[in-house]
Amino acid sequence: MYFALSLSLLAIGTEVRADGHYEIIINPSVKERILSSNTLRSIFSMHLKTWSNGAKIRVFVLSDDDQLHQIVSKEKLNVFPYQLRSTWDRLVFSGTGQAPIKVNSSEEMLEKVASTPGAIGYLWRANINENVNVLEIK
Template identity: 25%
Template structure:
């Protein structure tokens, strides 16, 4: 039985593309009192440790979902432009050289919501379907 290159490619590539696209949007959230206006590039800087303060001078406390989370994988690839392993290597280098501290990891999207809702300095991300009125969405993608 002969298989064309296209058939083999599609059988391998389509399932991996579909696994992310089947998920809902990712929402970046802050405390409802936070009046911040951030671009995707600002959020990327925050999560790469290059932006540490909001415009009002308050220290930013980014929250990251645990490794292996589908939402985290989408956030890393779609917003940060890096795979999870690239992010891990990036932070390992900064930690080793004493030039940075990665975002705090939490176990679940509910924990992101609860943490962000109790501290105006935090920023996090969740599957958009998990958003409650306890937080404010600043960007969806």
């Protein structure tokens, strides 16, 4: 029973992942619709701090060992998760920047990005609803 269930969960899991259905999501207050991947990396590296209209960017991430975090890091940002971590640590402990805000689940990611002005994060497409916008990365 357990086995069958976990197998089916696994099957659904790989299905979700196989066609790469995840998105960079933003709070509806953000006016940007398209970003270059370099700008996106600059945002997740916590170097670019404001949107083009001057509002604060607030970055939300899942745990370093979360699978989606690792995929977004490697595929969208084109860096390894450990490099992001060391970039953030350098900023935080030299005072020259801040760390992104860590959320513990997809639900929390959705909730925080939907409710925080200037927020940016990422989610599996299946977990996204109309409370957040999807950002196109070119």
